[in-house]
Amino acid sequence: MAAGVRQQMVDTAAVLLAKHGLQATSFAEVLKASGAPRGSLYHHFPGGKDELVLAALGAAGDRAATVLDGLAGQPADLVAERFIGLWRAVLTRSDLTAGCSLLAVTVAADSEPLLDRAGEIFAAWTERVGELLAAGGVPAEQSTALATSLIAACEGGVVLARAARSMAPYEAVAGVQLALVRSAMSG
Amino acid sequence: MAAGVRQQMVDTAAVLLAKHGLQATSFAEVLKASGAPRGSLYHHFPGGKDELVLAALGAAGDRAATVLDGLAGQPADLVAERFIGLWRAVLTRSDLTAGCSLLAVTVAADSEPLLDRAGEIFAAWTERVGELLAAGGVPAEQSTALATSLIAACEGGVVLARAARSMAPYEAVAGVQLALVRSAMSG
DNA sequence: GTCTATACGAAGATAGAC
DNA sequence: GTCTATCTTCGTATAGAC
Numbered sequence: 164m165a166a167g168v169r170q171q172m173v174d175t176a177a178v179l180l181a182k183h184g185l186q187a188t189s190f191a192e193v194l195k196a197s198g199a200p201r202g203s204l205y206h207h208f209p210g211g212k213d214e215l216v217l218a219a220l221g222a223a224g225d226r227a228a229t230v231l232d233g234l235a236g237q238p239a240d241l242v243a244e245r246f247i248g249l250w251r252a253v254l255t256r257s258d259l260t261a262g263c264s265l266l267a268v269t270v271a272a273d274s275e276p277l278l279d280r281a282g283e284i285f286a287a288w289t290e291r292v293g294e295l296l297a298a299g300g301v302p303a304e305q306s307t308a309l310a311t312s313l314i315a316a317c318e319g320g321v322v323l324a325r326a327a328r329s330m331a332p333y334e335a336v337a338g339v340q341l342a343l344v345r346s347a348m349s350g
Numbered sequence: 351m352a353a354g355v356r357q358q359m360v361d362t363a364a365v366l367l368a369k370h371g372l373q374a375t376s377f378a379e380v381l382k383a384s385g386a387p388r389g390s391l392y393h394h395f396p397g398g399k400d401e402l403v404l405a406a407l408g409a410a411g412d413r414a415a416t417v418l419d420g421l422a423g424q425p426a427d428l429v430a431e432r433f434i435g436l437w438r439a440v441l442t443r444s445d446l447t448a449g450c451s452l453l454a455v456t457v458a459a460d461s462e463p464l465l466d467r468a469g470e471i472f473a474a475w476t477e478r479v480g481e482l483l484a485a486g487g488v489p490a491e492q493s494t495a496l497a498t499s500l501i502a503a504c505e506g507g508v509v510l511a512r513a514a515r516s517m518a519p520y521e522a523v524a525g526v527q528l529a530l531v532r533s534a535m536s537g
Numbered sequence: 538g539t540c541t542a543t544a545c546g547a548a549g550a551t552a553g554a555c
Numbered sequence: 556g557t558c559t560a561t562c563t564t565c566g567t568a569t570a571g572a573c
Binding site: 538539540541542543544545546547548549550551552553554555 | 556557558559562563564565569571572
Binding site for chain 3: 168200201202203206
């Protein structure tokens with residue numbers, strides 16, 4: 164399949180971004196990890212590395228969006244629990260070596276389009292989580308702020324856990340944010 | 351002053367880490383931005399780049415620690431407000447181009463000592479903020495989790511603001527976390 | 538669509554003079 | 556302590572053959 168090779172490289176790039184950051188995600192690493200043929204790199208990505216990273220960000224954004232789409236109609240605390248669980252899985256499955264590819268690109272972006280794309284995806288997550296929280300029992304006037312807080316806390320919690328090489332910080336953050344959503348539901 | 355040059359390089363490195371990340375913080379950049387003499391690099395940092403980055407992390411950690419030390423005896427919500435204000439200042443003064451150097455190193459660390467050092471400093475912040483919250487009216491059994499949540503949310507909020515090129519996400523996170531601390535004080 | 542070879546630049550690190 | 560020169564490695568990107 165023609166698109167298979169490209170998709171393979173994109174997915175591999177997303178993983179490497181989440182693990183090692185933007186600069187350390189080189190073509191050589193992507194090729195080695197994905198097993199993709201060397202000669203076809205600029206055939207699939209004529210725009211060079213930026214095009215590959217852009218595609219990887221999109222893939223990472225879509226993965227989370229897919230999970231969120233499956234949560235329509237669920238109570239707000241379950242929505243929060245699932246979002247929290249998404250990042251818990253990233254940490255545990257990688258033995259605390261991986262994080263969020265969007266965050267990695269944001270803090271090391273060397274070109275405007277990369278930063279913009281990360282911002283768009285973060286905004287899309289925030290909007291979607293906010294809608295789900297509102298539909299799940301959180302007052303509408305709090306839903307956006309609460310969604311932003313949940314996403315920020317998870318992102319920060321993932322970083323703290325990686326630095327500590329322990330899930331403890333993440334679980335502390337998760338507990339607080341979940342309680343926060345629950346209290347907003349009853350309030 | 352002999353130590354002046356070294357300190358200058360360390361401070362400059364901390365700023366560059368916060369702005370552009372670990373790999374993009376090269377010796378050439380540090381020298382250009384700090385005005386330090388080129389030839390003295392490996393004289394001051396025989397351990398190479400890792401030693402420079404390690405020192406920069408320490409400096410960043412100390413800066414926050416100094417602010418926290420001045421908050422002893424203050425109410426918990428004021429402690430939270432000051433910690434939130436610390437990162438708000440980083441964002442606004444840099445026109446949303448700078449973040450946390452510890453976070454930047456954590457997500458792009460290519461050596462164990464770097465990750466370990468970031469973890470130590472995050473842990474020190476968490477401990478100190480937890481003590482201040484407890485002394486300031488937050489129940490002791492909640493203080494550590496709340497401190498972790500506050501730090502994680504601020505770190506994540508800074509990233510969201512940078513990606514969005516807007517303070518809005520950060521202020522949303524700040525409002526939620528501050529309300530959370532206040533409710534823990536009365537509860 | 539995939540290959541090899543290669544140009545080009547950046548970055549870390551070292552050596553030896555002053 | 557500071558300088559210049561140099562080495563090595565690595566990463567992006569291009570050219571041209573198959």
